Amino acid sequence: MDALPTITLCMIVKDEANCINACLESVKGLVSEIIIVDTGSSDQTIEICENHLAKVYAYEWKNDFADARNYGLSFSTGDWILWLDADEELDTIEKSRIPEILANTNAHLLSLTVLNYYGKTTPVDKNKAYLIYQLRLFRNKKNIIFQNRIHETPLLPVDVTEKDIEHIPVSIHHYGYLQEITETKQKGQRNIQLLQQELSDPAHSPWIEYHLASEFYRQEKYQQAFQLVNQSILLFLQKSQKPPSLLYKLKYAILIETNSLEGAWPSIEKAILLYPDYVDLHFYMGYILYKMKDYTKALQTFEKCLELGDYHTKHLVLKGTGSFKAWKYKGLCLEQLGKMDEAQEAYLYEKNTKIK
Numbered sequence: 001m002d003a004l005p006t007i008t009l010c011m012i013v014k015d016e017a018n019c020i021n022a023c024l025e026s027v028k029g030l031v032s033e034i035i036i037v038d039t040g041s042s043d044q045t046i047e048i049c050e051n052h053l054a055k056v057y058a059y060e061w062k063n064d065f066a067d068a069r070n071y072g073l074s075f076s077t078g079d080w081i082l083w084l085d086a087d088e089e090l091d092t093i094e095k096s097r098i099p100e101i102l103a104n105t106n107a108h109l110l111s112l113t114v115l116n117y118y119g120k121t122t123p124v125d126k127n128k129a130y131l132i133y134q135l136r137l138f139r140n141k142k143n144i145i146f147q148n149r150i151h152e153t154p155l156l157p158v159d160v161t162e163k164d165i166e167h168i169p170v171s172i173h174h175y176g177y178l179q180e181i182t183e184t185k186q187k188g189q190r191n192i193q194l195l196q197q198e199l200s201d202p203a204h205s206p207w208i209e210y211h212l213a214s215e216f217y218r219q220e221k222y223q224q225a226f227q228l229v230n231q232s233i234l235l236f237l238q239k240s241q242k243p244p245s246l247l248y249k250l251k252y253a254i255l256i257e258t259n260s261l262e263g264a265w266p267s268i269e270k271a272i273l274l275y276p277d278y279v280d281l282h283f284y285m286g287y288i289l290y291k292m293k294d295y296t297k298a299l300q301t302f303e304k305c306l307e308l309g310d311y312h313t314k315h316l317v318l319k320g321t322g323s324f325k326a327w328k329y330k331g332l333c334l335e336q337l338g339k340m341d342e343a344q345e346a347y348l349y350e351k352n353t354k355i356k
Contacts, residue, residue: 005102008033008078008140012068014061016086017043019175024052026089030098031082037072045086063194066146073145081140087176088114094170098137107166109144109154110137111313114172121180126355129319131310133167150194151211167313182218191215206235210247217254226254245275246316252284264288275315279308283321286329299333302326324353 009031034054039061111133117124138144147155198208213228236243248271255264286301305326331346
């Protein structure tokens, strides 16, 4: 029997003593090598990593996450690369599927479900999360490296196609967007600084405006966020590229947050025409219709959300828009339409589809 493929975990760290142990515990028994790129820790991070038999390499920080990731790749010897952040944990039950998947796949890259939790602090509410599929496992020595100074992603070789990518049923739990962590590590301020540095490059990607808009949205600076996300959409169009779906998600989230329903309706219908399978856009439209007291159309829209469900490999999805959140608003619509028995049934479904 052929030996199972080996996996190298590659990470960038700095002062992660409060979370790095949980992260490394989550990959125990799966990875055969741990490569840590340390950018200047002054706490117990390095000691904790070495206790997990990690190879730790010092790195002079250059305000470039991709460069730091690529430095780590240069030391890796495994057949596959798994990359995580210190505030993430691989699902300890689902990870058992990975060795067999690697032994049987022809893909070069594997995408995993990343659950980005939001809220104030731990323990997290498992119902408060954004779901997105990300390329987190890829074959080593296939000319796959990272790109982008911030929000770095694997740069795919020109000969890689959709058939070389496989989505697998394994989750990563990400806690880095919890308020306690973002405030302690001043992530927003750091990210904005790096993104503005990228913005000064005339050849920058339209993604930079989007990521800046997201940072301002998290800081509740909605006017700046709205201007930037619209700029991002325009820049993609000027490049003759279809703007990615999460740009429209952010745009309409801002309009709803600021109660600008006249700006959201009926233009959201055009966004849905571009992405008819994006459950969040349907949910936003249902919410807008509900606020406009068009309960019949809103009810039909929330039923569409339930048909689409929460899990989509191509979109960033707010957990519940295709399940318990849609059931809740379906119940509210039914109440307004005088169908009380059906409303109570919807509320029961809402309760039962939440994680206990």
